[in-house]
Amino acid sequence: xxxxxxxxxxxxxxxxxxxxxxxxxxxxxxxxxxxxxxxxxxxxxxxxxxxxxxxxxxxxxxxxxxxxxxxxxxxxxxxxxxxxxxxxxxxxxxxxxxxxxxxxxxxxxxxxxxxxxxxxxxxxxxxxxxxxxxxxxxxxxxxxxxxxxxxxxxxxxxxxxxxxxxxxxxxxxxxxxxxxxxxxxxxxxxxxxxxxxxxxxxxxxxxxxxxxxxxxxxxxxxxxxxxxxxxxxxxxxxxxxxxxxxxxxxxxxxxxxxxxxxxxxxxxxxxxxxxxxxxxxxxxxxxxxxxxxxxxxxxxxxxxxxxxxxxxxxxxxxxxxxxxxxxxxxxxxxxxxxxxxxxxxxxxxxxxxxxxxxxxxxxxxxxxxxxxxxxxxxxxxxxxxxxxxxxxxxxxxxxxxxxxx
Amino acid sequence: xxxxxxxxxxxxxxxxxxxxxxxxxxxxxxxxxxxxxxxxxxxxxxxxxxxxxxxxxxxxxxxxxxxxxxxxxxxxxxxxxxxxxxxxxxxxxxxxxxxxxxxxxxxxxxxxxxxxxxxxxxxxxxxxxxxxxxxxxxxxxxxxxxxxxxxxxxxxxxxxxxxxxxxx
Numbered sequence: 153x154x155x156x157x158x159x160x161x162x163x164x165x166x167x168x169x170x171x172x173x174x175x176x177x178x179x180x181x182x183x184x185x186x187x188x189x190x191x192x193x194x195x196x197x198x199x200x201x202x203x204x205x206x207x208x209x210x211x212x213x214x215x216x217x218x219x220x221x222x223x224x225x226x227x228x229x230x231x232x233x234x235x236x237x238x239x240x241x242x243x244x245x246x247x248x249x250x251x252x253x254x255x256x257x258x259x260x261x262x263x264x265x266x267x268x269x270x271x272x273x274x275x276x277x278x279x280x281x282x283x284x285x286x287x288x289x290x291x292x293x294x295x296x297x298x299x300x301x302x303x304x305x306x307x308x309x310x311x312x313x314x315x316x317x318x319x320x321x322x323x324x325x326x327x328x329x330x331x332x333x334x335x336x337x338x339x340x341x342x343x344x345x346x347x348x349x350x351x352x353x354x355x356x357x358x359x360x361x362x363x364x365x366x367x368x369x370x371x372x373x374x375x376x377x378x379x380x381x382x383x384x385x386x387x388x389x390x391x392x393x394x395x396x397x398x399x400x401x402x403x404x405x406x407x408x409x410x411x412x413x414x415x416x417x418x419x420x421x422x423x424x425x426x427x428x429x430x431x432x433x434x435x436x437x438x439x440x441x442x443x444x445x446x447x448x449x450x451x452x453x454x455x456x457x458x459x460x461x462x463x464x465x466x467x468x469x470x471x472x473x474x475x476x477x478x479x480x481x482x483x484x485x486x487x488x489x490x491x492x493x494x495x496x497x498x499x500x501x502x503x504x505x506x507x508x509x510x511x512x513x514x515x516x517x518x519x520x521x522x523x524x525x526x527x528x529x530x531x532x533x534x535x536x537x538x539x540x541x542x543x544x545x546x547x548x549x550x551x552x553x554x555x556x557x
Numbered sequence: 558x559x560x561x562x563x564x565x566x567x568x569x570x571x572x573x574x575x576x577x578x579x580x581x582x583x584x585x586x587x588x589x590x591x592x593x594x595x596x597x598x599x600x601x602x603x604x605x606x607x608x609x610x611x612x613x614x615x616x617x618x619x620x621x622x623x624x625x626x627x628x629x630x631x632x633x634x635x636x637x638x639x640x641x642x643x644x645x646x647x648x649x650x651x652x653x654x655x656x657x658x659x660x661x662x663x664x665x666x667x668x669x670x671x672x673x674x675x676x677x678x679x680x681x682x683x684x685x686x687x688x689x690x691x692x693x694x695x696x697x698x699x700x701x702x703x704x705x706x707x708x709x710x711x712x713x714x715x716x717x718x719x720x721x722x723x724x725x
Contacts (some may be wrong), residue, residue: 176559251589282686286612293620297592300627304585312631319624326620343686 154436158275161186190278194267194411197445201410202229204449205456212460232403239399244307247396252305256397256404258298263412265291270418271346273428273440284345285333288419289326292374295412296322302405303393314392317467318376318383324474325373325380328366328482335363335489336423339499349427353500357424359508362485362515364424366478371416372455373474375409379462380470417451418444425451485515564604571597582643584630592623606679609686 161182168178203218203226210217218225243249268278269287281287296319303315337343339359340351348356357364373380383392394405421427425447428440465473488511493499496507574594581587595618602611666672679685692698 248583248585251585281608282684283609283612286609286616290612290615290620293616293624296620296624297627300624300631301589304627304631316628316631319628323621323624 154438155273155275156438158437186278190267191264194264195407197414198407198411199229199233201414201452202232202407204452205410208453208456209460212457236400236403241401242396242398244396246307248305248307251301252396253401255298255302255305256394256401256408258301259295260404260408260411262291262295262298263408263415265294266415266419269345270415270422270444271349271427272444273437274434275437276441277346280344280346282342282344285337285343285348289330289333292322292326299393302397306393306396308396311393311395314383314395318393321376321380321383321467321470322374324471325370325478328474328478329370329374331479331482331486332363332366332370333423334486335360338490338493345422345427349422349429351499352426352429354505355424355426355429359499359505360424360485360489360512361509362481362512363489364420366482366485367420367423368451368454369478371420372458373470375412375416375455377409377413377455378459379465381459382464382467382470413455414448414452417448417455420451421447481515481519485512488515560604564601567597567600567604571601580643584634585627588623588627588630591626592619595619595623605676607685609689 164185165178165182168181169175173181206228207217207225218228221227221231243252266288269281269284271277299315299318299322303311303313303318306312336348336356339356340348342348342351376383394402397405421444427447428444430439430443433440433443489508492508492511496504498504571594574590574597577590578587578594581590595614599611599614599619602608602614693703694700
């Protein structure tokens with residue numbers, strides 16, 4: 153009973169074959185069933201996420217959160233879903249109907265696509281693509297398209313502005329994310345996420361902590377959550393690109409954002425925290441699923457922690473931070489890691505791990521000292537005394553100026 | 558057999574989207590049909606077992622170029638439903654030239670001896686991704702065109718920064 157999912161799959165395959173269906177059809181039906189099961193599981197997890205989010209934000213803000221519906225407010229997300237479903241479905245006048253209705257579907261579908269390449273356990277995997285890492289980047293690119301479609305089709309200037317800002321942010325922060333994702337690929341010698349997880353006998357966060365930090369920051373920026381949530385700054389552009397969406401369409405955007413955050417948690421866990429790896433995960437594969445979601449929820453908690461503790465970043469500061477700090481740092485880390493990988497020898501040995509860790513700490517130290525000198529020189533430039541006009545120093549118009557030597 | 562049917566469906570989607578790009582009256586709709594056509598090309602890459610190229614097609618074409626096209630359209634149109642006349646008075650000449658090009662290309666393709674030969678499946682032992690990577694950086698392979706392409710991109714980058722730099 154250690155691998156119930158595969159047991160059920162084998163039994164079903166045997167049943168379908170005994171009904172006389174051809175093997176191709178059996179394969180097709182099993183794949184279809186697999187897709188439905190994964191999508192349903194992830195979407196049900198999404199509903200749980202609504203509860204988790206509201207309880208955690210409440211605790212960060214020193215209050216209780218939903219506690220009326222059910223024990224600890226557990227029925228609350230169900231009530232939310234029912235409320236969203238029975239709300240009036242409005243299409244704004246002048247909006248482009250087809251594009252307006254497809255945009256939230258695209259926003260949620262691209263998040264579901266990401267779950268196809270994450271290995272749940274040693275024996276459970278959607279699709280073992282040999283370009284899994286690049287597939288994740290591609291799905292993010294299609295998500296960007298959904299945002300533009302939503303912003304433009306709403307026939308609303310605030311929505312368009314919010315969509316432009318969001319797309320600028322997402323496209324900018326994709327650059328250090330892709331550069332930094334090359335490092336687990338180098339360490340695992342393969343672009344397949346399954347191979348990356350299988351090669352982490354020592355977790356990648358020990359070997360490449362700077363990489364993990366950069367990936368976390370760019371992931372939070374990709375999600376559009378605080379402190380990078382200028383596109384839905386309520387005080388400025390009132391909910392950004394999903395102003396005009398009501399009812400379940402807004403529900404798709406909201407749930408899509410929460411699910412994207414959990415997906416980023418699962419991806420961070422797969423790349424840097426060893427994915428499904430843990431004690432006895434190889435012998436009892438179902439434990440692998442449990443470990444993966446434990447780590448994913450831990451990173452989701454960190455993402456929420458950052459969101460509810462930090463103020464919003466201004467758009468020009470945000471883009472400056474990306475292009476003037478994160479991208480050069482990501483390139484430097486990539487080059488140094490590739491170089492040290494060749495020098496230090498086989499991954500998995502103690503020399504390799506300690507060498508890589510020391511290199512990363514050296515990079516952090518050098519970055520901090522460069523930052524310190526830059527900040528000091530900038531502070532001096534801002535703090536220098538500027539000549540201030542005082543009355544009586546220069547003769548005004550009409551005054552003779554006599555009497556002053 | 559199944560692969561033939563899938564290829565036919567994907568080819569139909571790509572061609573129909575390409576036709577809709579030209580025929581659609583709303584400019585943003587044309588851009589979105591272009592996205593569908595590019596996605597169809599990515600699916601065709603996948604059918605040819607070039608998974609890496611399929612994903613790179615989505616990342617580069619849809620994720621960067623199509624978004625740039627949509628931005629350019631949205632920033633230069635004053636009204637969202639702006640649409641202009643789709644055909645002008647020279648459409649008959651354009652049709653003649655298009656049909657002539659189609660006939661010439663079709664004849665060139667049909668007279669190619671490899672047209673009726675079944676494609677050989679790739680050697681399952683070699684990973685196409687590793688082969689591509691090695692070919693791009695090995696001196697006996699394509700390292701020179703690779704480096705020249707990066708020099709070209711670098712020149713374009715410097716040019717773009719120079720044009721966009723505000724002189725204080």
